[in-house]
Amino acid sequence: MQTGIEPRRSLGLAMTTSMVVGNMVGSGVFLLPAVLALYGTYSLWGWMLSTIGALTLAWVFSNLSRRSPQAGGPYAYSRDAFGDFAGFLVAWMYWISIAAAVAAISVAFASYLVPLIPAIGTSPLAGAGVALLASWLLTGVNVWGIRTAGRLQLVTVILKLSPLLVLALFGSFYFNPHLLASSESAGSPFKAISACAALTMWAFLGLECGTIPADHVKDPSRTIPRATMLGTIVAAVFYIVCTTAVMGIIPAQTLAHSDAPFADAARLLWGGWAGRVIALTGAISCFGALNGWILMSGQFAQAVARDNLFPKLFARELRRGTPAAGLVFSSAIGTALIVMNYSSGLVNTFKIDILIATLFTLVPYMLCSMAEILFSGGSRRNVRDTALSLLAFAFALWATAGTGKDCLYWGTLVILAGIPVYVWQKRSPPARA
Numbered sequence: 001m002q003t004g005i006e007p008r009r010s011l012g013l014a015m016t017t018s019m020v021v022g023n024m025v026g027s028g029v030f031l032l033p034a035v036l037a038l039y040g041t042y043s044l045w046g047w048m049l050s051t052i053g054a055l056t057l058a059w060v061f062s063n064l065s066r067r068s069p070q071a072g073g074p075y076a077y078s079r080d081a082f083g084d085f086a087g088f089l090v091a092w093m094y095w096i097s098i099a100a101a102v103a104a105i106s107v108a109f110a111s112y113l114v115p116l117i118p119a120i121g122t123s124p125l126a127g128a129g130v131a132l133l134a135s136w137l138l139t140g141v142n143v144w145g146i147r148t149a150g151r152l153q154l155v156t157v158i159l160k161l162s163p164l165l166v167l168a169l170f171g172s173f174y175f176n177p178h179l180l181a182s183s184e185s186a187g188s189p190f191k192a193i194s195a196c197a198a199l200t201m202w203a204f205l206g207l208e209c210g211t212i213p214a215d216h217v218k219d220p221s222r223t224i225p226r227a228t229m230l231g232t233i234v235a236a237v238f239y240i241v242c243t244t245a246v247m248g249i250i251p252a253q254t255l256a257h258s259d260a261p262f263a264d265a266a267r268l269l270w271g272g273w274a275g276r277v278i279a280l281t282g283a284i285s286c287f288g289a290l291n292g293w294i295l296m297s298g299q300f301a302q303a304v305a306r307d308n309l310f311p312k313l314f315a316r317e318l319r320r321g322t323p324a325a326g327l328v329f330s331s332a333i334g335t336a337l338i339v340m341n342y343s344s345g346l347v348n349t350f351k352i353d354i355l356i357a358t359l360f361t362l363v364p365y366m367l368c369s370m371a372e373i374l375f376s377g378g379s380r381r382n383v384r385d386t387a388l389s390l391l392a393f394a395f396a397l398w399a400t401a402g403t404g405k406d407c408l409y410w411g412t413l414v415i416l417a418g419i420p421v422y423v424w425q426k427r428s429p430p431a432r433a
Contacts, residue, residue, distance in 0.1 A: 012217075012218050012223065013218075013223050013226060013227055016217055016223055016224065016227040017226075017227040017230050017231050017234075019209055019227075019231075019292050019295075020206065020207060020209055020227050020228060020230075020231025020232070020235075021231045021234050021235055024203060024204055024205070024206040024207060024231065024232070024235040024289075031108050031111060031261065031350055032199065032200065032202070032203060032243060033243050033246045033247050033250075033255055033258075033261040033262070034255055034256055034257070034258045034259075034261050035199055035350070035351055035354075036196060036199060036200070036243070036247070037247065037250075037252040037253075037255035037256040038252055038256055039192050039195070039196050040180045040247075040252060041180045042189065042192040042193050042196050043180075043196045043200070043243075043247070044180070044244065045193045045196065046193055046195075046196025046197045046199065046200045047196070047200050047239065047240050047243070047244075048240075049193070049197050049395070050196075050197050050200040050201045050203070050204060050399070051204075051236045051239075051240065052395070053197070053201065053204075053391075053392065053395030053396065053399065054201070054204035054207055054232055054236065055232060055233070055236070056388050056389075056391045056392035056395065057204075057207060057208070057365055057368075057369070057392045057395075057396070058207050058228050058229050058232040059229070059385075059388050059392070060365075060368055060369050060372045060388065060389055060392050061073070061074075061207065061208045061211055061228050061368065062224075062225035062228045062229055063225075063372055063375075063376075063385060064077045064211070064368060064371065064372055064375070065211045065220065065221070065224040065225050065228065066221055066225055067375055068080060068375075073094075073208050073209070073211035073300070073303075074090055074094055074208055074211070074364040074365070074367070074368050075087055075090050075091040075094060075300065075303065075304055075364070076211075076303065077368050077371045077372075078090040078364065078367045078368060078371055079091075079307065079309075080371070080375075081367075081370070081371035081374045081375065082367065082370075082371070084307075084309060084422075084426075085422065086367060087304075087307070087309060088304075088309045088418070088421075088422045088425075089415065089418065089422075090363070090364040090367055090368075091300075091304040091309060091310065092415070092418035092421065092422075093360040093361075093363050093364055093415060093418075094300065094360065094361065094364045095297070095300060095301060095304070095310075095330065096333070096356075096360050096414065097205070097356070097357045097358075097359075097360035097361040097364075098293055098296055098297045098300060098330055098357075099297065099330050099331075099333035099334045099337065100334070100337060100353050100354075100356040100357035100360065101205060101206075101293045101353075101354075101357040102135060102290065102293050102294060102297065102330060102331060102333075102334035103131075103135075103333075103334040103335075103337035103338050103353045104202075104349075104350050104353035104354045104357060105286050105289050105290040105293060106131035106132065106134050106135040106286075106290060106334065106338060107127070107131045107338060107349050107350045107353065108282075108286045108350055109130070109131060109134045109283055109286035109287055109290060110127045110128075110130040110131040110134070111127070111259045111260060111350065112259075112260050112263065112279050112280075112282035112283040112285075112286060113130060113279070113283050114127075114259045114260055114279075115259075115260050115263045115267075115275055115276055115279035116276060116279055116280065116283075121259050128338050128339065131338050132335055132338060134286075134287060134290060135290065135294070135331050135334055135335065135338075136331060136335075138287070138290055138291045138294050139294055139327050139328065139331045141291065142291070142294050142295050142298060142322060142327050143318065143322050143324045143327055143328075144322070163277065163278060163281040164238070164242050164262065164278070164281065164285075165238070165241075165242070167242070167245065167246075167262060167265065167266055167269075167278060168241045168242045168245040170269065171245035171246065171248070171249055171265060171269060172245055174248075174249055174269060175244075175245060175248035175249065176248050176249070177248060179247065179248055179249070179250070179251055179252060180247055180248060180252075194398065194399075194401060194402040195402050195404075196402075197398065197399050197402050198355070198358060198399045198400075198401075198402030198403045198404075199351075199354070199355075199358075199402075200239075201358055201362070201399045201402075202354040202355075202357065202358045203235070203239055204232070204235065204236075205357060205358060205361050206289075206292070206293070207228060207231065207232045207235075208228070208365075208368075209292065209296055211224055211228065242262070245265070246261050246262055246265045249265045249268060249269070250264055250265055250268065260275075260278075260279050260282060262278045262279075262281075262282055263275040263276070263278040263279035263282060265278075266278040294327060294330070294331065297326055297327055297330030297331070298322065298323040298324070298325075298326040298327035298330070299323065299326075300326070301314040301323065301325070301326030301329070301330065302314055302315055302317075302323035302326055305326075308425060309422065309425055310425070311425070313325045314326045314329070337353055337356070338353075341353070355403050355404065355407045356407065356411070358399070358403055359400060359403045359407050359408070359411045360411065360414075362396045362397075362399055362400045362403075363396075363400065363415075365392065365396040366393050366396045366397060366400075369389045369390070369392040369393040369396065370389070370393065372385065372389045373385075373386050373389045373390070376389075
């Protein structure tokens with residue numbers, strides 16, 4: 001190995017688990033109380049069902065990573081099971097979902113700076129500018145090196161969990177269950193719970209992130225499954241406790257218009273200084289999650305390009321072993337999403353971006369669930385795995401319906417728009433090493 005080049009497998013269990021937790025426990029837990037406020041108790045049912053669905057999906061990815069510990073995660077498993085075309089469609093959707101997640105988390109970062117810098121909230125242009133600055137700053141960090149990004153992820157996970165757990169613990173003494181009443185605009189129970197499941201599923205996106213940079217993980221066949229299950233369980237407990245506490249402290253009509261729900265809850269309990277501390281914690285959390293998703297964007301595009309399904313440009317690495325092209329292009333797509341929607345305000349922009357990200361992740365989840373059934377062989381000793389895979393598929397299908405007709409309509413068009421890219425890549429045979 002040449003001097004100056006960092007070791008290829010540089011992510012252990014702690015860093016891989018922090019990547020899973022950090023990518024999930026980010027903007028979702030910080031802004032979802034505002035998005036879910038009008039649904040009241042229906043949101044609790046949504047959390048419960050999305051948690052069950054997330055755990056079944058985590059089981060699927062844990063099994064798949066044991067059978068095939070290779071880089072690419074959802075894309076790699078789908079391609080192995082169903083061939084190049086299915087693999088490409090999964091890659092196309094998943095890459096767009098990462099870009100949408102980068103946009104959403106950048107917006108959430110800007111939103112949690114509002115209590116500290118009010119001008120960000122009063123000017124849509126200022127909010128968009130801060131979001132873009134954070135996105136491109138962390139793109140630069142990831143271009144610098146994957147181990148640097150991994151260390152940043154571990155530190156931010158530790159910094160953000162502790163203050164929120166303290167808020168949830170003390171907030172439980174002030175919890176008012178009557179504040180969880182749902183609004184008439186929530187619709188029928190089935191419609192409301194379906195919408196909540198789709199929205200809360202956003203918070204679990206990233207449970208598969210440990211499977212994507214497999215080439216950089218130490219002992220991937222053991223480390224990735226453990227990190228995936230452990231990270232999902234930690235995130236689920238954290239979500240339910242923290243978001244429920246906030247929704248039981250702030251009235252729904254007020255909460256629905258909050259740019260920083262946890263900061264507002266802390267301000268009600270302890271005063272302005274506490275609100276500023278939690279706002280800073282929220283910004284750190286979003287910053288860490290943004291770092292993790294940007295890291296994934298480059299690693300994922302590189303894995304697909306190595307199979308000649310994405311342009312070869314994405315497969316190239318800088319001297320420090322980072323796939324710069326994938327990082328830059330993904331952040332550019334995220335920039336476009338922010339610019340197109342910033343005039344709607346921070347919370348509405350966040351909601352639009354998370355529905356896009358959720359839709360384009362749930363379809364790959366469904367294909368991976370079917371891949372697990374195919375790889376398990378359907379024997380009697382694998383009845384449990386098959387049943388859990390079918391449950392994961394059913395949940396992902398239901399949550400997809402919850403994203404709404406508009407999202408499904410435009411999402412279908414974007415999926416179909418990727419077909420010419422696949423045809424272009426298959427025009428000539430792949431270059432031989």
